[in-house]
Amino acid sequence: MSAHAVTMAGYLVLAATGLGLEVASRRPDSRVPSIRVVLGRIMSTRAGRLAVMAGWAWLGLHFFAL
Amino acid sequence: MTTQRPSVRGRSTVLTCGVLGLAGFVDGMSDNWVHGAVLGGAAVAVWIDGGRPPTEQAGLLPHRLRPASVVAVIGAAAVYVAVAGAMPRYSWWLTAAVVAPGVAALVLAWRGPLRARPAPPPPGRAGVACWATLFVAAGLWELAALLLQPSLEVGSYAHPTISYLMDTVLADWPGRCLTLAAWLALGWVLLGQATSERRR
Numbered sequence: 287m288s289a290h291a292v293t294m295a296g297y298l299v300l301a302a303t304g305l306g307l308e309v310a311s312r313r314p315d316s317r318v319p320s321i322r323v324v325l326g327r328i329m330s331t332r333a334g335r336l337a338v339m340a341g342w343a344w345l346g347l348h349f350f351a352l
Numbered sequence: 353m354t355t356q357r358p359s360v361r362g363r364s365t366v367l368t369c370g371v372l373g374l375a376g377f378v379d380g381m382s383d384n385w386v387h388g389a390v391l392g393g394a395a396v397a398v399w400i401d402g403g404r405p406p407t408e409q410a411g412l413l414p415h416r417l418r419p420a421s422v423v424a425v426i427g428a429a430a431v432y433v434a435v436a437g438a439m440p441r442y443s444w445w446l447t448a449a450v451v452a453p454g455v456a457a458l459v460l461a462w463r464g465p466l467r468a469r470p471a472p473p474p475p476g477r478a479g480v481a482c483w484a485t486l487f488v489a490a491g492l493w494e495l496a497a498l499l500l501q502p503s504l505e506v507g508s509y510a511h512p513t514i515s516y517l518m519d520t521v522l523a524d525w526p527g528r529c530l531t532l533a534a535w536l537a538l539g540w541v542l543l544g545q546a547t548s549e550r551r552r
Contacts, residue, residue, distance in 0.1 A: 347447075
């Protein structure tokens with residue numbers, strides 16, 4: 287298995303794990319919170335909102351800006 | 353027995369400010385001073401906010417937008433995506449086009465949640481640990497791919513970073529438009545997750 291395939295497999299596993307956690311959070315008795323709940327808690331303070339949106343802004347800058 | 357006077361700025365504020373400030377410093381030192389300025393500005397805003405008393409904040413938007421407003425916002429976003437997507441990557445024009453919504457989102461984040469909704473009850477530690485582990489693992493995987501490149505500035509097919517994979521997508525106008533649209537949509541969704549409860 288090539289290094290490229292291993293790296294790509296890692297990304298796929300991470301994405302699948304995230305999807306799995308989100309699906310698991312939908313069960314009625316789940317102990318796993320949904321990403322919406324996690325973000326809702328983080329973004330209940332101004333510092334949390336600024337941090338999350340700064341991360342989002344950075345993403346756009348990283349891909350497109352000088 | 354002595355009691356310590358509580359710090360004016362909470363640990364979460366100091367931690368958030370430190371992470372944003374460090375990220376901005378490293379990005380700025382890497383000659384990405386626009387990125388550094390945005391992250392540094394967010395760090396300063398967090399620091400300033402940390403010294404203020406907590407306040408309850410109402411939502412910025414009504415619970416339901418009028419259909420005409422929704423159409424106007426979607427139309428403006430479509431025009432933005434089509435125009436900005438036509439600009440070459442890493443140009444001053446596209447930098448300005450990306451900085452504008454980025455700064456606008458930070459201003460909205462400062463002012464309050466888009467809609468008044470109570471914060472959800474705190475999730476259990478185990479559940480939070482699951483998500484935290486996933487994000488840390490993703491960061492480490494990306495970092496490993498970055499460090500396995502021939503150099504930090506030269507991408508590697510064998511160890512592709514997300515940025516390297518995106519280069520192909522962002523080479524053409526449709527790919528840039530789709531990515532810009534996804535980025536804008538993600539920003540709107542993230543802004544919508546903010547909740548009203550104010551605590552530090």
